[in-house]
Amino acid sequence: xxxxxxxxxxLVDFITKAYPMPMKTASDIAGRFYTVxxxxxxxxxxxxxxxxxxxxxxxxxxxxxxxxxxxxxxxTSFHGPQQVVFEIASFFHRIPSRENIQALTxxxxxxxxxxxxxxxxxxxxxxxxxxRSILVNGFSxxxxxxxxxxxxxxxxxxxxxxxxxxxxxQHAPLRTIATYLGITDTSLSRIRKEISxx
Amino acid sequence: xxxxxxxxxxLVDFITKAYPMPMKTASDIAGRFYTVxxxxxxxxxxxxxxxxxxxxxxxxxxxxxxxxxxxxxxxTSFHGPQQVVFEIASFFHRIPSRENIQALTxxxxxxxxxxxxxxxxxxxxxxxxxxRSILVNGFSxxxxxxxxxxxxxxxxxxxxxxxxxxxxxQHAPLRTIATYLGITDTSLSRIRKEISxx
DNA sequence: GAAGAATCTTGCCAAATGGCAACTAATGAT
DNA sequence: ATCATTAGTTGCCATTTGGCAAGATTCTTC
Numbered sequence: 001x002x003x004x005x006x007x008x009x010x011l012v013d014f015i016t017k018a019y020p021m022p023m024k025t026a027s028d029i030a031g032r033f034y035t036v037x038x039x040x041x042x043x044x045x046x047x048x049x050x051x052x053x054x055x056x057x058x059x060x061x062x063x064x065x066x067x068x069x070x071x072x073x074x075x076t077s078f079h080g081p082q083q084v085v086f087e088i089a090s091f092f093h094r095i096p097s098r099e100n101i102q103a104l105t106x107x108x109x110x111x112x113x114x115x116x117x118x119x120x121x122x123x124x125x126x127x128x129x130x131x132r133s134i135l136v137n138g139f140s141x142x143x144x145x146x147x148x149x150x151x152x153x154x155x156x157x158x159x160x161x162x163x164x165x166x167x168x169x170q171h172a173p174l175r176t177i178a179t180y181l182g183i184t185d186t187s188l189s190r191i192r193k194e195i196s197x198x
Numbered sequence: 199x200x201x202x203x204x205x206x207x208x209l210v211d212f213i214t215k216a217y218p219m220p221m222k223t224a225s226d227i228a229g230r231f232y233t234v235x236x237x238x239x240x241x242x243x244x245x246x247x248x249x250x251x252x253x254x255x256x257x258x259x260x261x262x263x264x265x266x267x268x269x270x271x272x273x274t275s276f277h278g279p280q281q282v283v284f285e286i287a288s289f290f291h292r293i294p295s296r297e298n299i300q301a302l303t304x305x306x307x308x309x310x311x312x313x314x315x316x317x318x319x320x321x322x323x324x325x326x327x328x329x330r331s332i333l334v335n336g337f338s339x340x341x342x343x344x345x346x347x348x349x350x351x352x353x354x355x356x357x358x359x360x361x362x363x364x365x366x367x368q369h370a371p372l373r374t375i376a377t378y379l380g381i382t383d384t385s386l387s388r389i390r391k392e393i394s395x396x
Numbered sequence: 397g398a399a400g401a402a403t404c405t406t407g408c409c410a411a412a413t414g415g416c417a418a419c420t421a422a423t424g425a426t
Numbered sequence: 427a428t429c430a431t432t433a434g435t436t437g438c439c440a441t442t443t444g445g446c447a448a449g450a451t452t453c454t455t456c
Binding site: 173174175185186188189190192193 | 432433434435436
Binding site: 066076122125136137 | 264266267268270272274286287290291320323326330331333334335336337338340341343344345347348349377380
């Protein structure tokens with residue numbers, strides 16, 4: 001018998017792919033998650049508060065962003081379906097977040113709290129490994145981005161994002177994509193013009 | 199009685215500060231580490247091989263660097279005394295590293311292998327927490343760097359590095375510091391000239 | 397301590413990106 | 427449908443950074 005919600009089924013799928021474990025274990029884990037929904041523009045996390053939900057996004061898109069000294073939004077990452085969303089430093093160290101996480105579109109996901117996650121980490125070595133894997137992947141991706149920010153032109157980074165995450169372009173305004181790429185919206189606009197003429 | 203080597207004492211200190219735990223636990227952990235030494239220019243890790251040592255540096259300086267598509271070295275981080283040094287993605291996922299780790303000066307440290315670390319993680323929840331804390335801090339620092347790379351000028355980043363890690367400047371050539379800051383050595387030289395005239 | 401190799405600096409000019417403001421296009425609320 | 431708001435584009439010019447090559451300086455190594 002299998003009474004999992006569609007969201008939980010997706011999570012089971014995701015977990016077992018990220019770190020192989022018995023189906024039963026994965027279902028037990030997924031069973032502890034509850035459904036969450038966000039309207040467009042809603043915040044999953046606001047600067048200054050402590051990230052307390054570990055969310056697996058099943059539908060919709062979100063972005064994380066920080067506010068720079070001049071008061072501008074800088075997009076630090078985009079999140080889409082089948083991705084884990086939370087603010088690592090705030091969540092694990094129980095400190096106020098310096099970032100915001102906001103829905104770009106209506107979103108559905110499933111979540112657990114910090115307390116439940118810890119309980120599961122303690123009880124299930126497989127889930128710990130899964131958790132670490134998520135952390136390591138995130139770290140590794142950020143490193144790659146950092147490297148490409150240093151070694152590549154904005155145009156190359158734009159083209160790469162377009163290729164690896166074309167869906168982002170359908171859900172996020174160019175202005176937020178520009179800050180993600182480390183440039184202004186003006187520059188992005190010019191880059192796009194330049195490319196279209198090729 | 200206390201038979202710890204000076205390196206192990208430093209590690210115990212570091213561990214208990216990063217994540218509070220009984221002295222005995224910390225000593226047991228430190229007891230599993232063995233001393234390692236590197237001459238200037240020696241590699242702790244070479245691109246293409248799997249990071250298998252989790253090193254706590256007690257003396258000396260190292261840097262991690264990647265090779266960009268044009269064959270240039272890009273410094274991804276500097277490591278000094280009282281810091282943990284390893285390549286996260288390679289170490290935890292057992293995959294070939296895309297980075298090198300090299301001694302900038304003669305170095306002394308203590309290390310454990312992947313196998314031993316896992317054994318300790320499995321046996322000691324406190325050590326797991328310590329390990330996670332290291333990971334989370336690394337992630338968080340990288341995020342800050344990424345943000346400052348996007349929002350601040352090279353000059354501001356230079357001044358900040360000078361303030362937060364003045365010791366680096368005594369042990370790393372400016373060329374490697376330049377790539378760390380995301381600029382060329384030529385630009386760094388000009389920035390320094392500009393500043394000295396203030 | 398002299399030759400050779402790295403490292404660092406500087407001059408010249410080119411390329412990439414930003415700032416601001418005006419304009420146009422798209423979107424959303426009523 | 428209309429108005430107001432937000433998003434995107436473009437022109438003009440300034441600033442930041444890069445590329446290259448020549449000099450100057452410092453570090454190695456014999």
